[in-house]
Amino acid sequence: MLKAIIIDDxxxxxxxxxxxxxxxxxxxxxLAQLTSPEEGLRAIRNLEPDVVFLDVEMPRMNGFQLLEQLDDIPFSLIFVTAYNEFALRAFRFSALDYLLKPLSVSHLTEAVRKAEKRHRIDQRQLDLLRFQLKEGQYPSKIAVPFQTGVVFVELKELVYCEADSNYTKLFLSNGKNYLLSKTLREVQEVLEERNFLRVHRQYLINLDHIKMYHKGDGSYLVMTGDVSIPVAKNQKDRLVQKFGWL
Structure with missing residues (x-):
């Protein structure tokens, strides 16, 4: 049984x-339903919940300020928000769970399922999210959760992403790779405005890492690390728009 606290004004x-x-x-x-962030903070300290559903924007003390009052975050955290699409990308960049108002039952049950795994929150995830929401710009990193924690990947080092069923493999210029529990479409939604392009149903590439383009019926790109990536016919025009040299 998961013990939960809800904090929303x-x-x-x-x-x-x-x-x-x-x-x-x-x-x-x-365990508690609270509309005051101050009361919510006291409840967290006294009740020791397994999961906290936390509104981001609240009077007197917003969600980030509430979390700053805690020495540690040993519980699963699910933000509840009515933010716009840019802000939703910010949540995805930081790999923090969120529910969008009005609430969807399917998203709620999925968020609870993740909370049951008790992934520990890394403070850098919160810093990443807060930076984007405050500065209104994308950061240079993306948080990638794995079984025992979170790794922070520099986008300039991310060469390409490859679809693997309901997962996505991330390949870095240093030879490392990570498996992300997101579909390639979900990753595309996060990265498509950061100089990444879906060139094939199975591949999303970092345009800064293109070394060479081979034309013909079987068009493909050579990326950093001499990896060949096929280009779908219907994506050639998008490459032309980006570079103008094909």
Whole structure:
């Protein structure tokens, strides 16, 4: 049984989330429903929850300021937000779980499933998220969660991404690679505005790492590390738009 606390300054949102958890997530026991961030902070310290559902924007003390009051974050954290698409990309960059208002039952059950695995929050993930939301720009890194923690990958070192069923393999210029529990489409949504391009149904590339382009029926790119990446016919025009030299 997961012990949960809900902290959101909107009473209707708190009540709705509690009702949905009760109906769709029987493994979750809601210990407290709070609309005051100060009361939420006290509840976290006193009740020691397994998971906290936390609104980002609240009066007097926002979600980040609340977390700064804690010496440690030993619980799973799920942000609840009504942010726009840019901000949602920020959550994806930081690999932090979030629920978008109005709440979706399927997203809620998936977030709870992840919370059951008790992945520990890395402070750098919060710093990454806060930087994007505050500065309104993308960072130079992306957080990649794995079984025992989180690794932070410099985007300039990421050569290409390869689809692997419901996962994505990330290949770096230093020869390292990581397996991300996201589909390539999800990764594309995060990186497509950071000089990355989907050139094939199976590949997303970093345009800065292209070394050579081979034309013909079987067009392909040679990337850093001399890796060959096929180019789909319907993606050639997008390369032309990016470079103008094909």
């Amino acid at each position: 909107e009473p209707d949102c708190v009540q709705l989330l509690a009702l949905q958890l009760n109906e769709h997530c029987p493994q979750v026991q809601v």
